[in-house]
Amino acid sequence: xxxxxxxxxxxxxxxxxxxxxxxxxxxxxxxxxxxxxxxxxxxxxxxxxxxxxxxxxxxxxxxxxxxxxxxxxxxxxxxxxxxxxxxxxxxxxxxxxxxxxxxxxxxxxxxxxxxxxxxxxxxxxxxxxxxxxxxxxxxxxxxxxxxxxxxxxxxxxxxxxxxxxxxxxxxxxxxxxxxxxxxxxxxxxxxxxxxxxxxxxxxxxxxxxxxxxxxxxxxxxxxxxxxxxxxxxxxxxxxxxxxxxxxxxxxxxxxxxxxxxxxxxxxxxxxxxxxxxxxxxxxxxxxxxxxxxxxxxxxxxxxxxxxxxxxxxxxxxxxxxxxxxxxxxxxxxxxxxxxxxxxxxxxxxxxxxxxxxxxxxxxxxxxxxxxxxxxxxxxxxxxxxxxxxxxxxxxxxxxxxxxxxxxxxxxxxxxxxxxxxxxxxxxxxxxxxxxxxxxxxxxxxx
Numbered sequence: 339x340x341x342x343x344x345x346x347x348x349x350x351x352x353x354x355x356x357x358x359x360x361x362x363x364x365x366x367x368x369x370x371x372x373x374x375x376x377x378x379x380x381x382x383x384x385x386x387x388x389x390x391x392x393x394x395x396x397x398x399x400x401x402x403x404x405x406x407x408x409x410x411x412x413x414x415x416x417x418x419x420x421x422x423x424x425x426x427x428x429x430x431x432x433x434x435x436x437x438x439x440x441x442x443x444x445x446x447x448x449x450x451x452x453x454x455x456x457x458x459x460x461x462x463x464x465x466x467x468x469x470x471x472x473x474x475x476x477x478x479x480x481x482x483x484x485x486x487x488x489x490x491x492x493x494x495x496x497x498x499x500x501x502x503x504x505x506x507x508x509x510x511x512x513x514x515x516x517x518x519x520x521x522x523x524x525x526x527x528x529x530x531x532x533x534x535x536x537x538x539x540x541x542x543x544x545x546x547x548x549x550x551x552x553x554x555x556x557x558x559x560x561x562x563x564x565x566x567x568x569x570x571x572x573x574x575x576x577x578x579x580x581x582x583x584x585x586x587x588x589x590x591x592x593x594x595x596x597x598x599x600x601x602x603x604x605x606x607x608x609x610x611x612x613x614x615x616x617x618x619x620x621x622x623x624x625x626x627x628x629x630x631x632x633x634x635x636x637x638x639x640x641x642x643x644x645x646x647x648x649x650x651x652x653x654x655x656x657x658x659x660x661x662x663x664x665x666x667x668x669x670x671x672x673x674x675x676x677x678x679x680x681x682x683x684x685x686x687x688x689x690x691x692x693x694x695x696x697x698x699x700x701x702x703x704x705x706x707x708x709x710x711x712x713x714x715x716x717x718x719x720x721x722x723x724x725x726x727x728x729x730x731x732x733x734x735x736x737x738x739x740x741x742x743x744x745x746x747x748x749x750x751x752x753x754x755x756x757x758x759x760x761x762x763x764x765x766x767x768x769x770x771x772x773x774x775x776x777x778x779x780x781x782x783x784x
């Protein structure tokens with residue numbers, strides 16, 4: 339996984355030669371005199387008055403080129419409706435989607451927006467590093483698989499010359515690149531999206547944990563604002579990861595959608611049926627009877643007609659059973675592929691869920707701390723209010739003795755001392771009574 343991150347993540351990887359060639363080819367004008375692309379992101383760029391878009395085309399051999407086609411030509415070329423091409427439009431923000439159609443697979447995973455057919459991959463031309471890294475990685479894998487196929491074919495020829503058996507046919511293919519072209523392209527797209535989301539989750543974890551630990555020790559407005567922004571980023575990333583996970587899970591739960599995505603098998607089946615029809619027509623045309631002459635139903639014996647009918651029924655049943663078995667095997671291959679990346683994206687989602695739970699625990703801890711401080715302030719305010727009430731008693735006594743009337747008590751020189759003592763003792767008794775009442779009601783800690 340670390341090697342894969344080094345290959346796909348742009349900050350630490352130098353730009354490969356093929357990516358530079360793609361970028362330079364996007365700058366050059368085409369042979370028809372069109373204006374070259376300038377050094378801006380041409381993803382979603384349309385030619386004025388022509389409605390053309392620039393696409394990167396990668397074939398099964400790993401060769402890439404820049405093509406410019408309009409929307410309707412792309413719809414006819416890939417047999418796609420307009421709403422599927424709208425998912426790839428960079429002017430609109432759509433969630434991650436993987437759609438299997440009759441002749442193509444529409445992939446919208448983060449920055450990777452492409453159309454995968456049985457013969458080619460079409461990406462919207464962009465100067466985004468992730469798109470260029472996807473093209474480079476796809477070319478590398480296709481080139482490696484092509485070399486493996488050549489080596490395997492040479493080995494099989496040698497074994498046939500020696501009269502030995504081909505154990506790959508007995509025990510299955512031992513090549514690691516046994517998947518068809520569309521699945522390999524889909525695998526690279528899933529790998530790039532999962533790695534990108536996992537790297538963002540790792541960066542968020544590196545930033546989040548020190549900030550939350552600092553927030554628990556020092557609650558300030560700046561730290562709270564940083565935590566708020568961090569939580570917003572976490573929720574946005576969690577929604578993106580959850581959408582990719584749900585999309586993969588939805589594909590794994592629907593066998594029909596997975597069978598629809600096996601483009602190579604459908605293409606070979608259509609070609610086989612086409613060539614079979616042509617061979618049947620040629621056999622009939624080269625038959626002894628003339629095509630222009632009317633054919634009487636009595637001319638051919640009924641036993642031969644029944645035999646031909648039974649043979650055609652048996653052939654159709656055999657072909658349907660063979661196609662169902664191959665479809666089941668292809669579904670198993672695709673299901674294993676999706677399951678592998680489902681585990682990866684589910685692990686990323688678990689990281690984000692753990693981080694969100696840590697943020698929620700930190701918020702609960704901060705709220706507990708604030709509640710504790712608030713309770714201490716309320717207790718202090720209660721004691722202060724009680725003390726103010728006791729001091730007010732002295733004011734009442736002073737107000738009474740400050741009246742302008744004459745009594746014999748004023749003539750005693752020691753009366754003032756006794757007034758202070760009695761008032762102070764009374765205030766202390768009242769204050770102690772309030773404190774005892776508060777503690778008995780558990781309004782203050784014991």
